[in-house]
Amino acid sequence: MPLSSDRAKPAVPFGGQYRLIDFALSNLANGGYRKIVVLTQYKSHSLDVHLSKTWRLSTLLGSYVTSVPAQMRRGPEWFRGSADAIFQNMNLIDDEKPQYIFVFGADHIYRMDPRQMLDEHIKSGAGVTVAALRSPRSEAHQFGVIQRGEGSKIDAFLEKPADPPGLDDSPEESFVSMGNYVFTTDVLVEALHADAADENSRRDLGGDLIPRLVSEGAAHVYDFTTNVVPGDRDGQTGYWRDVGTLDAYFDAHMDLVSPLPRFSLYNREWPIYTLGRSLPPAKFVAAEGRAPNIENTIVATGAILSGCDVKDSVISPGVRVRKDAVLDGVIAFDDVEIGEGAVVRRAVIDKNVKIPPGTQIGVDPVEDAKRFTVSEGGVVAIGKNAIIE
Numbered sequence: 001m002p003l004s005s006d007r008a009k010p011a012v013p014f015g016g017q018y019r020l021i022d023f024a025l026s027n028l029a030n031g032g033y034r035k036i037v038v039l040t041q042y043k044s045h046s047l048d049v050h051l052s053k054t055w056r057l058s059t060l061l062g063s064y065v066t067s068v069p070a071q072m073r074r075g076p077e078w079f080r081g082s083a084d085a086i087f088q089n090m091n092l093i094d095d096e097k098p099q100y101i102f103v104f105g106a107d108h109i110y111r112m113d114p115r116q117m118l119d120e121h122i123k124s125g126a127g128v129t130v131a132a133l134r135s136p137r138s139e140a141h142q143f144g145v146i147q148r149g150e151g152s153k154i155d156a157f158l159e160k161p162a163d164p165p166g167l168d169d170s171p172e173e174s175f176v177s178m179g180n181y182v183f184t185t186d187v188l189v190e191a192l193h194a195d196a197a198d199e200n201s202r203r204d205l206g207g208d209l210i211p212r213l214v215s216e217g218a219a220h221v222y223d224f225t226t227n228v229v230p231g232d233r234d235g236q237t238g239y240w241r242d243v244g245t246l247d248a249y250f251d252a253h254m255d256l257v258s259p260l261p262r263f264s265l266y267n268r269e270w271p272i273y274t275l276g277r278s279l280p281p282a283k284f285v286a287a288e289g290r291a292p293n294i295e296n297t298i299v300a301t302g303a304i305l306s307g308c309d310v311k312d313s314v315i316s317p318g319v320r321v322r323k324d325a326v327l328d329g330v331i332a333f334d335d336v337e338i339g340e341g342a343v344v345r346r347a348v349i350d351k352n353v354k355i356p357p358g359t360q361i362g363v364d365p366v367e368d369a370k371r372f373t374v375s376e377g378g379v380v381a382i383g384k385n386a387i388i389e
Contacts, residue, residue, distance in 0.1 A: 002373050002383035003350060008040065009244070010106035011047035013333050013351075015256055015265055016300040016316045018274045019050050020243065021106045025065060026272045031114040033102060034063035037092055039085045041070050054275035068092070081203030087192040098185055103205065105179040109252050109263060110240040111229045111270055117222045118182055124152050127187030127218030130210060131180035133240050134173045134225055140164035143176035144206050146221050154219040157211050175221055177206060178240055187218055231269030239263045247377035250348060253314050253331050257296045265298070276301060277317050277334075287323035308338070322357070329362075333384075350384035359388065 003012050010021035021038070028036055034057050040047060048067045057063035068089055086103065093101070100121070102114055112131070121129040132146050145164045149155035157177070158164070164174040191209055195201050201208045213219045225238040239262050243249040255262040265272060279302030284292045287307030294310045300317045307323035313330040321327065322340040330344050333351040338344060342355045345362030355361065361368060362380050371388075373381040382388070 002381055003246075003249075003348065004043070005383055006043060007046040008043045010038075011044075011050055012107075012249075013316065014109065014243070014249075015253070015272075016298050016314050017276055018272060019047075020109070021047065021050070022054075022272055022274045023109055023111075024104045024106050025055060026270075027110070027112045028102065028104065028114060029057070029273065030270050031112075033114060034061075034065075035096060035098075036065040037089070038065065038067045038106065039089060040067050041085075044069060050275070054273070081208075082205040083192060083195050083201075083209045084203035086188070086205075087196050087203075090189070090192070093185060093189065101183045101185055101188055103181045103183065107244070108178065108240060108242055110178075111232060111236075111263075111267070111272075112180070112224065112227050112240075113229050113270075114182070116227050117180075120152070120222050121182045121184075121220070124220045126152075126220035127184050127191075127216070128210065128213050129182045129220045129222050130154065130157075131178040131222045131224050132175040133178055133238065134167070134170065134223070135176045137164050137166055137172055137174050140174035140176050146175040146177060148175060148221055152220040152222070153217070154214050154221050157206075157214050157219070159207060175223075177210075178224060179206065179242075181205065181210070182222075187213070229267075229270050231267035233264070235260065236262060236264060246348065246373070246375035246379050246381050250329075250331065250346070250375075250377070250379045254312060254329065257298055257312050257314060259296060279317050282315075290323060292321075346378060347380040347382065349382045350386070352385045353382050354388065356388060 012020050014020050038051060051065060051067050055065035057065055100118060117129060117131060130146060141160055141162060141164055145158040145161055146154055147156040147165045167173050191213055195209055210219060228237060241248060241252040243252050256265060282299045282301060282303045285304060285306040290307035292305045292308050297310050297313045297315060299315045302318040303315045305321045308321045308325040310321060310327045313327050315332050316334045318335040319332045321338045324341045325338045326343045329346045331348045333349060335352050336349050337354045339355050339357035341357050342359045343363060347362050368374050368380050
């Protein structure tokens, strides 16, 4: 919040012109897996529109990306969890009859070649393979932690343990689940039926289905740090960010704009796809003889920056930044206007917001908290269409 106040989280803009879901979909499409359904539920209109306009794959070879809302096929109830979302749409599996099924979260920032994960899944003979990231033990308690047994087999799946187990080859690191899975279809279907019959289940993939398969000896782990994506440079392999908080969302953007970015939007061998607006190129204007000073900043099409100072920021399509404005660590969504002489620091500004001339945001934490959402890390967030006086 407030970025998800009227849109599903996977539809939240990211990186100037993308949506969060574009990253997962691009990984699948680049990997050659192009029969994709997006299971939606709450506040899905923005997401549905984006999918329908952007993700039109060639139907000649049977490719598609389509959103599937809760259809209540098994009774008058919404999806009760991620496992139940798949169970209620079992007809999709029956129709396509795939041998393997990827189940990926729609709101993470990363590049991944899913073919390499599937190859490991087939080689191991697993019923489910869980993608995992090496994380410092000091941070692993925030995630689902995987205790690896012999080879790639999972011995235990621990939900946010106070004392995460270390790895044999790196005692100060733990495997944390990324929320990305590949299933052998028969195993998934059987597990979903068993889960649906369990009255004590929360119908959650990570909380219920995966521990069930771990107990049956059918779950294996895939080390994401071994995944090599074409075009990635040194230091970019293994990048993954869960942007479920404002601070994590802000930090992921700062990863984009650094001189040697941990995650680059400019990898032409493994592109991130989206639909751009039909706008003219970005423009930098010397206002009354004052040239703009732009440093470590991504600027999208249609933006005009006039006689301003902008540093470590992401400027989305159609943004206007007026003379003598100062932006430092600002993520400005589409069509934001920053007035003359305004100062904005460490802020996320949603679409269509107009910052009046001389306004100061991110300067006085007490005043910011009276008007806006402020994260634990001090990031100011201003909701879509907000009126600032």
